Amino acid sequence: MSQDWKQYQEANKERFLNEMLDLLRIPSISAKSEYKNDMQRCADAVKDSLLAAGADKAEVMATDGHPVVYGEKIIDPAKPTVLVYGHYDVQPVEPLELWHNDPFDPTIKDGKVFARGSADDKGQFYMHVKALETLVKTNTMTTNIKFLIEGEEEVGSPNLGKFVAANKELLKADVILISDSSLLSMENPSLDTGVRGLSYIEIEVTGANRDLHSGTYGGAVANPITILAKMIASCHDENNHITIPGFYDDVVVASEEERALINKAPYDEQEYKDELGVKELWGEKGYSTYERTGIRPTLEVNGIWGGYTGEGAKTVLPSKAYAKVSARLVPNQSSEKITEKLLNYFRTIAPASVEVKAELHHGGEPYMTPIDSKGYQAASKALETTFGKTPIPVRGGGSIPICSLLEKELGIKIVFMGFGLDNDNLHSPNEKYNIENYYKGIETIPYFHKFFAE
Amino acid sequence: MSQDWKQYQEANKERFLNEMLDLLRIPSISAKSEYKNDMQRCADAVKDSLLAAGADKAEVMATDGHPVVYGEKIIDPAKPTVLVYGHYDVQPVEPLELWHNDPFDPTIKDGKVFARGSADDKGQFYMHVKALETLVKTNTMTTNIKFLIEGEEEVGSPNLGKFVAANKELLKADVILISDSSLLSMENPSLDTGVRGLSYIEIEVTGANRDLHSGTYGGAVANPITILAKMIASCHDENNHITIPGFYDDVVVASEEERALINKAPYDEQEYKDELGVKELWGEKGYSTYERTGIRPTLEVNGIWGGYTGEGAKTVLPSKAYAKVSARLVPNQSSEKITEKLLNYFRTIAPASVEVKAELHHGGEPYMTPIDSKGYQAASKALETTFGKTPIPVRGGGSIPICSLLEKELGIKIVFMGFGLDNDNLHSPNEKYNIENYYKGIETIPYFHKFFAE
Incomplete structure (x- = not known):
């Protein structure tokens, strides 16, 4: 045969x-x-x-x-x-x-x-x-x-x-x-x-009703990019744990046996870094690379845009800024529940000087x-x-x-x-x-x- | 005549x-x-x-x-x-x-x-x-x-x-x-x-040497958008004062007389907000709107971009993120000195897991x-x-x-x-x-x- x-x-x-x-x-x-x-x-x-x-x-x-x-x-x-x-x-x-x-x-x-x-x-x-x-x-x-x-x-x-x-x-x-x-x-x-599961959302932050001159209005009106940056920055703490309330609630903690098995997989940190061209890795404190990419949930910004992004300089205070954000989920997190938590987080942490729209792209368990x-x-x-x-x-x-x-x-x-x-x-x-x-x-x-x- | x-x-x-x-x-x-x-x-x-x-x-x-x-x-x-x-x-x-x-x-x-x-x-x-x-x-x-x-x-x-x-x-x-x-x-x-004077710079943050799949690498490698967001978020404190070291050093504090004169100019906050379509203003604590836009220096993000910004969803962990950032300056701040401080700030606060390039677009006194x-x-x-x-x-x-x-x-x-x-x-x-x-x-x-x- x-x-x-x-x-x-x-x-x-x-x-x-x-x-x-x-x-x-x-x-x-x-x-x-x-x-x-x-x-x-x-x-x-x-x-x-x-x-x-x-x-x-x-x-x-x-x-x-x-x-x-x-x-x-x-x-x-x-x-x-x-x-x-x-x-x-x-x-x-x-x-x-x-x-x-x-x-x-x-x-x-x-x-x-x-x-x-x-x-x-x-x-x-x-x-x-x-x-x-x-x-x-x-x-x-x-x-x-x-x-x-x-x-x-x-x-x-x-x-x-x-x-x-x-x-x-x-x-x-x-x-x-x-x-x-x-x-x-x-x-x-x-x-x-x-x-891993997935919750993928898109966020739109609106400041003033139109793009403004950053000289005339800068310092007096919220800049949606600055606010969006602050919101994104707030999603991870200094140990790179995710700070969205309740995010880890349903995570099944991997057993010591499973963690030991994962960490027995061949892994050379220097090779891993060299292949990616980075000097240092970045991730959740207390976990190895394969744990971070396998048994732990993560939150990544997949895209961001706002204001002037062309050649040269433009002194604009933009009206809008956007981001695409997604979380990878592990058992027993529910995509629906996490999506709700993410949307809710971005909708509520923004100051009253901006409007936030946050919507689901798609998810999976x-x-x-x-x-x-x-x-x-x-x-x-x-x-x-x-x-x-x-x-x-x-x-x-x-x-x-x-x-x-x-x-x-x-x-x-x-x-x-x-x-x-x-x-x-x-x-x-x-x-x-x-x-x-x-x-x-x-x-x-x-x-x-x-x-x-x- | x-x-x-x-x-x-x-x-x-x-x-x-x-x-x-x-x-x-x-x-x-x-x-x-x-x-x-x-x-x-x-x-x-x-x-x-x-x-x-x-x-x-x-x-x-x-x-x-x-x-x-x-x-x-x-x-x-x-x-x-x-x-x-x-x-x-x-x-x-x-x-x-x-x-x-x-x-x-x-x-x-x-x-x-x-x-x-x-x-x-x-x-x-x-x-x-x-x-x-x-x-x-x-x-x-x-x-x-x-x-x-x-x-x-x-x-x-x-x-x-x-x-x-x-x-x-x-x-x-x-x-x-x-x-x-x-x-x-x-x-x-x-x-x-x-x-006001101006210092206008552009920042490029690089994580891995190529765009990555956010499932395969997410959580283990620095996301340059997240890092850039953290850097931008750190530029203003909770009172919206600018935190770049030495930023205010050469600012000539306006006299009480000048501040009084500025604040005598006709100004209706509700009208100002309505015209811009915002619920709340945003600015440096302790200063009025006309002070914020006239006698105080400011820092604005004029543009930001990175990752996937098209229609729909793409689960990418991008290699690069960019921002255009400018400061408005008041007497006796020097555009050259402030530019140096800005460039230095963005170059030095980033973690070792990313590379940062920061360069001057232009400035003015x-x-x-x-x-x-x-x-x-x-x-x-x-x-x-x-x-x-x-x-x-x-x-x-x-x-x-x-x-x-x-x-x-x-x-x-x-x-x-x-x-x-x-x-x-x-x-x-x-x-x-x-x-x-x-x-x-x-x-x-x-x-x-x-x-x-x-």
């Missing part, structure tokens, strides 16, 4: 890569309305790729937002069914000037594919399409395989909940398999045991998967087979907002089997995916199905 | 207005390099207008930056000479979407001309061109008049110092007359006795003019003649960076005789200049020359 896989994949290697590059050429940015047609085009391309890989059926299904692509290959309803979840939408590409190539003109350099969506998540979900093809063409399927590839993950999956609730029978499966995360390294393979579950064990064995090492269980820092909903609606567990690397520049300029990782994923996935069916 | 003036101005009213509108149609934004040709075109138009008004000579003179326009009408070298200073450059127009008309397509509404530069300063210096025309055409000149109209006031006049130093003989005069400020109101005419000077007295009498009221002496909040240099190089005092209003939206969307004020200025200026010659 594994010999057949290897042979088939080796013979089709180049095509597997080129097909992925074609998918990366479609600018499927879900956050921006001007890419609506490209989103549709990308969904169609995903559907076609599923059919070409050997799916019995595949279709583009409408939602109130961007469409979902569903596909399936059912070999025997009595056999276990694996539901592969992924997303064909990508993050915006700004700041464009920092890219070394057009983000939608995939460029190969040093064995890496540089393009928006290469690792997050087109390159990763496409490994499952090529794994399906491998299984079909070598006639070695042991599970039924379903695909749910959505187009709104990067904007918080606002319409997927309704879609899943309306299509429970269609999506019925025994496990959900997601490749949308990363390995510690190729030398230290790992499996995520969870994802934190999610954990047990390492003794059948799905996790199958994934662990699959990685052991292809990497020659038992993968380390780690807590992922990112968020896949739909996880808790998928589990709730479908009643099954999720396995996170990602093949990216932390330095893939997700959501950043020069996002990349190593070709080695792409092939390693295609090689590993068939073993997951094999072990899950056993 | 005054009868002739009135008649001439009445007969040419419409043309006076249309000529000003033509000047406003040229987008002479000095801060942006793409307007270089428009700057030249505007300088040429100013030169032509001086010749048309009756100047003996007028020329566009090159500098290392945008050109200066010089013009003169010398009736008798033995008579007193008035040097009119103004600027033909204007502020950038962003945010464009808040304008009700194209900023360079002057639109008249309710007796006001809406256009960038209408009050600051094209509409105001052009009053002097039309006053010159009035004096020439009615053959009533009693002074020599020189014009120095520069193109870099809005970017801090970086090249005017050199120009003035090199042309001392050409610019020789007995007083400098500037209309680039405002009246308290048409009912309460006023004359500025000074302008505060300037005061004595009310017992011949020039001030002539201006006071001129306004008394046309408004029927003695103007109130007030301290202007804005800055004309070149003032102290002009006085130093030419050895003469400056008179500020502005005809704008505080609600002219200088530096803001929908800048306007009231047509009534434009005509009032043209009516008043000849009296200044008359009284100054007496």
Whole structure:
């Protein structure tokens, strides 16, 4: 069986890569309305790729937002069914000037594919399409395989909940398999045991009813940038604990055992700093780097703007200032509750000399998967087979907002089997995916199905 | 004499207005390099207008930056000479979407001309061109008049110092007359006795060497927006005093007499708040509004940006954040010293987890003019003649960076005789200049020359 896989994949290697590059050429940015047609085009391309890989059926299904692509290959309803979840939408590409190539003109350099969506998540979900093809063409399927590839993950999956609730029978499966995360390294393979939740809000602070001359009015009227800066500054104390009242209330404190396990993961602080180009790290006092990015909730400002931001100088006292702020959440924080606390905080701490509007962009619940579950064990064995090492269980820092909903609606567990690397520049300029990782994923996935069916 | 003036101005009213509108149609934004040709075109138009008004000579003179326009009408070298200073450059127009008309397509509404530069300063210096025309055409000149109209006031006049130093003989005069400020109101005419100085800097804060995924790295690496917000927040204490070390060291504390005089100026707090659309004012504890904008130094953030600022949400932990920050200075603060303190403050308070670059945009010294000077007295009498009221002496909040240099190089005092209003939206969307004020200025200026010659 594994010999057949290897042979088939080796013979089709180049095509597997080129097909992925074609998918990366479609600018499927879900956050921006001007890419609506490209989103549709990308969904169609995903559907076609599923059919070409050997799916019995595949279709583009409408939602109130961007469409979902569903596909399936059912070999025997009595056999276990694996539901592969992924997303064909990508993050915006700004700041464009920092890219070394057009983000939608995939460029190969040093064995890496540089393009928006290469690792997050087109390159990763496409490994499952090529794994399906491998299984079909070598006639070695042991599970039924379903695909749910959505187009709104990067904007918080606002319409997927309704879609899943309306299509429970269609999506019925025994496990959900997601490749949308990363390995510690190729030398230290790992499996995520969870994802953090998210509360993402936007704040608008208004001072005077118009931009003012900073000479005529400066010193007499509140500057919304100054006030916003004070509000943001107040969110962390001197130990970088988050000060929003009640923020930590529902945090499940990790056990000493879990903390010890996390801190056993290979980590070289100097290397970590060098790779990021910083002299010192910054984070919550009393926690290590992997604890900070895994088991602790965080609060980040994702964007800020106000006043004159062009070339040269303008002595304006602006009317408005804005910020995008998001928190990463851990079990058992509730996205809804934290969002309420965040909105309330920003609405109430401002002085009466400004008006504050604070609104939710989107949120998602934190999610954990047990390492003794059948799905996790199958994934662990699959990685052991292809990497020659038992993968380390780690807590992922990112968020896949739909996880808790998928589990709730479908009643099954999720396995996170990602093949990216932390330095893939997700959501950043020069996002990349190593070709080695792409092939390693295609090689590993068939073993997951094999072990899950056993 | 005054009868002739009135008649001439009445007969040419419409043309006076249309000529000003033509000047406003040229987008002479000095801060942006793409307007270089428009700057030249505007300088040429100013030169032509001086010749048309009756100047003996007028020329566009090159500098290392945008050109200066010089013009003169010398009736008798033995008579007193008035040097009119103004600027033909204007502020950038962003945010464009808040304008009700194209900023360079002057639109008249309710007796006001809406256009960038209408009050600051094209509409105001052009009053002097039309006053010159009035004096020439009615053959009533009693002074020599020189014009120095520069193109870099809005970017801090970086090249005017050199120009003035090199042309001392050409610019020789007995007083400098500037209309680039405002009246308290048409009912309460006023004359500025000074302008504030300026220190304008830009700050760049860098965290990691690239934008990061806020899930993968959030909580472990410094967010430059958060750090910048903390730095900005630290600039004012809870009484809104500025905390930069040594900031107030050289401030000349205003006497009780001067403070009493300032606070005698008509002021209705509710009206002031209503006009700005704010519930509460904001400013340095212990000082009234006019004190805050006149005799006290201030610190404002003129712009801030970093991370994702587009539509929707992007969970990025940005690499960089920026701010433009400026201080208004009062006697005897030195722009150079304060700039050094500001730069030093921002460079040193940041934690080691970020890199900070802080650089000067431009600066200018505060300037005061004595009310017992011949020039001030002539201006006071001129306004008394046309408004029927003695103007109130007030301290202007804005800055004309070149003032102290002009006085130093030419050895003469400056008179500020502005005809704008505080609600002219200088530096803001929908800048306007009231047509009534434009005509009032043209009516008043000849009296200044008359009284100054007496």
